[in-house]
Amino acid sequence: MRRLVQGINERIAGFVDQRDDLALVPVCDDSACPFLLKIVEEVDQGGSPHMFWMFAEAFEDEAAYVDAVAASFEGRHALVSDAFQKTGEPPWPPVPDAVRDPALPPVARLRELITFARTLRADPEEQLLVWAMVPTTIGDPETWGRMVADLLAHDFPSPWCHHVRFLVREDAEAPALGEALAGLERIDFAEVDFGMDKVEEALLADAADEEMPLAMRMQSVLVAAGIDYAERRYDQALMKYVTLLPYYAGIENHALWALVLNGMGEVHEKLDDPETARLNYEAAVTPAAEGKAYPVLQNVTLNLANLEMAQERWAEAAAYYDSAALMATAFVDPGTKLRCMENGGVCRYALGERDAAVALWEKGVTLSKGVDAHEERGRLLARLDEHYARVGDRENLKRVRAEQAELPDDDEGNGHHAG
16 A cells, blocks of 8 residues: 555656646546545645645536635635734735636636736745646536646747646546647646555555565555455455464554454354354454453444344343443444444343333433434334334334334334344
8 A cells, every 4th residue: 555655646746846747637536536635735745845735626617616716725825824924924915806706717717816826936936836626526527628628728938837737637437638638738647546456456565565664564464354354355354364463462462453353253254153253252352452442342342242143142242232332322422322222122122121122222212312313213113113013002102103204214214123
């Protein structure tokens, strides 16, 4: 992963420092936008002498996009000017009125804004203006391509965009800039691929790199194991976890030690080996608790609860659900708490403790109202509906069904019933 990020970082940094190309077009899908913006930010903050302005505003149409970019610029411009005044430095000059003039075409307003931003450079001879437009979504790729082409058009020997470098995102899922910019020179394209295959390839390369610190290599193996699990390559995931376990146990990194054991338990569950899964989960409890890795401990406890419930070990499952519910309370996680209360009630119902189960579900319904947890409320009401129908409690059944009728259409429970 380090190699993948570093490669993109170097590509962008190299573009900013060169003097031949006007624009670099990173090609990526929407999911890669946060990574791309972070990398551009790292280039900016990593010692670059140039002035960066970055914009992540979504693109739907030209006018709305330019309005959004201008508003973002003016907000940051005001913050810098206020900071200068507080330190006794002269504030930046005001943003030109033309930037907000609705009578002007959007591209003309955007050029006015960029031309103004260029005047704010501290060193006009040595500093470049780097203008990065990385919309998180591009709703109209064709219009986006046309606007970018109009923006980047320039004439020599006196181009309007001298001392400016553009970073402009192309949507990999609906590319339009390649065709739109075909008539322009000094434009380069760069693929920014954070797809699963590329990430996995980079992680494995990092893991095999003996020049990297061992801790970083093991971290790459850990992430790769998670990808194997997500892709249902359970044997490969298990091999990686087995490699990681003695390392994290040996350096007494309790959080990752517990995380690896939990991962091994999840793999064994998928391999239809519940007994080994239980042993791994139980082994994870101690390092998670000793390392105060409470999110890991909660996940382990939930896994144990679900495993015991699947094996119809009702008393053990109920105890684990109670513990997980307490942790969810501490983490202010009402969704998880409500699911634990529902399943804890199922376990008690199976044990013949019906009053306790019903009391738990009723308490859950009350809690769900206070946190707008409609889905969980629907599931709890479904449990109560089945119980009151079974025992012939018409009054409570009427009340429960009235509450069910008040739920949004998609939140009336998921069809699960108490056993």
